[in-house]
Amino acid sequence: MIQIYDFGSQYTQLIARRVRELNVFCEILPFYEFSKINNDVKGIILSGSPYSVLDEGSPRIDFGQILGNIPVMGVCYGAQLYAHTQGGSVSKSIAREYGRANLNYISNHPLFKNISSGTQVWMSHGDAIGTLPQQCEILCSTADIPVAGYADDLSKFYGVQFHPEVYHSEHGQQLISNFVVDICGLSQTWTPQSFVEMTVEELKIQLAGQKVLIGLSGGVDSTVAAMLLHRAIGKNLYCVFVDNGLLRKNEFAIVLESYKGMGLNVIGVQAADEFLEALNGVSDPETKRKIIGNKFIEVFEREALAIKDVNYLAQGTIYPDVIESVSVKGPSATIKSHHNVGGLPEKMNLKVVEPLRFLFKDEVRRVGAALDIPEIILNRHPFPGPGLAIRIIGDLTKAKLDVLREADHIFVEGLKAHGLYNKVWQAFVVLLPVQSVGVMGDERTYENVVVLRAVGSTDGMTADWSQLPAEFLGKMSNDIINKVRGINRVVYDISSKPPATIEWE
Numbered sequence: 001m002i003q004i005y006d007f008g009s010q011y012t013q014l015i016a017r018r019v020r021e022l023n024v025f026c027e028i029l030p031f032y033e034f035s036k037i038n039n040d041v042k043g044i045i046l047s048g049s050p051y052s053v054l055d056e057g058s059p060r061i062d063f064g065q066i067l068g069n070i071p072v073m074g075v076c077y078g079a080q081l082y083a084h085t086q087g088g089s090v091s092k093s094i095a096r097e098y099g100r101a102n103l104n105y106i107s108n109h110p111l112f113k114n115i116s117s118g119t120q121v122w123m124s125h126g127d128a129i130g131t132l133p134q135q136c137e138i139l140c141s142t143a144d145i146p147v148a149g150y151a152d153d154l155s156k157f158y159g160v161q162f163h164p165e166v167y168h169s170e171h172g173q174q175l176i177s178n179f180v181v182d183i184c185g186l187s188q189t190w191t192p193q194s195f196v197e198m199t200v201e202e203l204k205i206q207l208a209g210q211k212v213l214i215g216l217s218g219g220v221d222s223t224v225a226a227m228l229l230h231r232a233i234g235k236n237l238y239c240v241f242v243d244n245g246l247l248r249k250n251e252f253a254i255v256l257e258s259y260k261g262m263g264l265n266v267i268g269v270q271a272a273d274e275f276l277e278a279l280n281g282v283s284d285p286e287t288k289r290k291i292i293g294n295k296f297i298e299v300f301e302r303e304a305l306a307i308k309d310v311n312y313l314a315q316g317t318i319y320p321d322v323i324e325s326v327s328v329k330g331p332s333a334t335i336k337s338h339h340n341v342g343g344l345p346e347k348m349n350l351k352v353v354e355p356l357r358f359l360f361k362d363e364v365r366r367v368g369a370a371l372d373i374p375e376i377i378l379n380r381h382p383f384p385g386p387g388l389a390i391r392i393i394g395d396l397t398k399a400k401l402d403v404l405r406e407a408d409h410i411f412v413e414g415l416k417a418h419g420l421y422n423k424v425w426q427a428f429v430v431l432l433p434v435q436s437v438g439v440m441g442d443e444r445t446y447e448n449v450v451v452l453r454a455v456g457s458t459d460g461m462t463a464d465w466s467q468l469p470a471e472f473l474g475k476m477s478n479d480i481i482n483k484v485r486g487i488n489r490v491v492y493d494i495s496s497k498p499p500a501t502i503e504w505e
Helices: 012-020 077-085 172-183 192-206 220-236 251-261 272-279 285-304 319-324 361-370 387-391 398-417 470-483
Strands: 002-006 026-030 043-046 072-075 089-106 120-131 137-142 149-152 157-160 211-216 237-243 266-270 310-314 351-353 426-440 443-456 487-492
Touching: 002 012, 012 026, 012 172, 043 077, 043 172, 072 077, 077 089, 077 120, 077 149, 077 157, 137 157, 157 172, 192 220, 192 361, 211 220, 211 285, 220 237, 220 310, 220 361, 237 251, 237 285, 251 266, 266 285, 272 285, 285 387, 387 398, 387 426, 398 426, 398 443, 398 470, 426 487, 443 470, 470 487
Parallel strands: 002 026, 002 043, 043 072, 072 157, 211 237, 211 310, 237 266, 310 351, 443 487
Antiparallel strands: 089 120, 089 137, 137 149, 149 157, 426 443
16 A cells, blocks of 8 residues: 655645545555554655745654655655755745646656656645755756756655646646556555455454444445445344434435345434424524434434444544544544544443545445445435534524425425436535515515525535526526425525535534
């Protein structure tokens, strides 16, 4: 595999994505875990960073343990760090480069195989490499930066000042392939099917004779995790699917039926009244999340205790959850207040198993396809753990949930009917605590406003609003206003993330 050491770059996850697109396994580690190198590691990539190597206290690693043994590629900060610590020099740039640049010189080196002079790259740096350590050669330059890339073949170190992982670097994927496949010699065999086979075998060994519990949500992550476990331990997997009263229209029945058709051992729990009672009168979104999380633990524990001798709790944790829980500065940080089932494992003295903890969202879907999971679940848009509770701004009532559920159903089914559902990352309706004047027939109305939200994204970390056809939006507005009593105005959200978020709360 390839190890990627993170110095705090906003692009680190993109490096991992590009490596995995080559069907090569990789993992991201914070720079201070640089000693975690074993015989499976055939190459190392050092990320960029918001720091300067000239800053006091900026991140450092010990190059001595790897030089000449394992190929290493430094990207931006990683390239500067090697030059700065191995006898070269780095200084503040006279001409800083941010954004697009062109390589006006490229040497005939394996790192730049099939990459021609003039290619566009993406720069993001305020420092520049002045002189290189001994035995290094310049591999590429721009009009402003003499050392845009270099190599120390004797030490097996390769540095580039630009970001090959970013889409705007035209031949960035070719350069990453040249390093990973040609220089490091990795075989491109890490496919969804190979992941399934490897993971199932590992789970069989880890969980032999054990009973495992998993909470299903109807989403891709928990479903794929459940199917991997089902293949490994069969009926020793117990699945719990809770109707918390905050699901979409008919979702509990439809998804529960889908699960049973997949051969899973599923317990369906009707707990809507408990959740709605606990949420009565609550308006603050973070308080809603905590109440829902605590109530879910309570319901889940009650159902779990009915099953004897359970030793493991399975979770659909995916790689961005793992990465976001670790700060490159050292101490871990909690990013999500409502992730999986909180304190349940500790409370019930259960061990945790996370079959998907090394996968990105798009990889989970590909693994799901290899497991023959139905499209109704596999292609389902992301749905928040707190459900419709955070799509009603303000306090919750059953009447508001009913209104939102109907409007959301019309919008989502409309997207499917017009062939647009799979063209957006996520789409939903938000009910505002706002009423506006309208006219229906000859009568004045004073009713609710709803927001349609549809975004495009790859992994949810950034997103842009989807430019749905005006005719389609007009039809959705008409259908919602005419068919859902209590709504007289529909608006469309055209905010990107950042600065907005995908969800409203």
